Amino acid sequence: MAMIDVIRADEMSRFDRCAMDDCTGVVFDLSRNRSRKYCSTTCTNRAAVAAYRARQSE
Numbered sequence: 665m666a667m668i669d670v671i672r673a674d675e676m677s678r679f680d681r682c683a684m685d686d687c688t689g690v691v692f693d694l695s696r697n698r699s700r701k702y703c704s705t706t707c708t709n710r711a712a713v714a715a716y717r718a719r720q721s722e
């Protein structure tokens with residue numbers, strides 16, 4: 665495989681769908697450890713609230 669293909673494949677792997685179920689946003693993860701899951705801070709906050717509520721209801 666040519667080096668340019670490796671780079672392109674790596675770049676494409678940075679694109680992912682937002683982990684929020686009802687969101688169709690696209691995540692472009694530039695972080696080194698690929699830790700980004702949500703397209704925006706709005707989704708990140710909603711996920712945090714949902715996780716908090718889930719813990720409370722247990």
Ligand SMILES: [Zn+2]
Pocket residue numbers: 682683684687688689702703704707
């Ligand atoms: Zn989102």
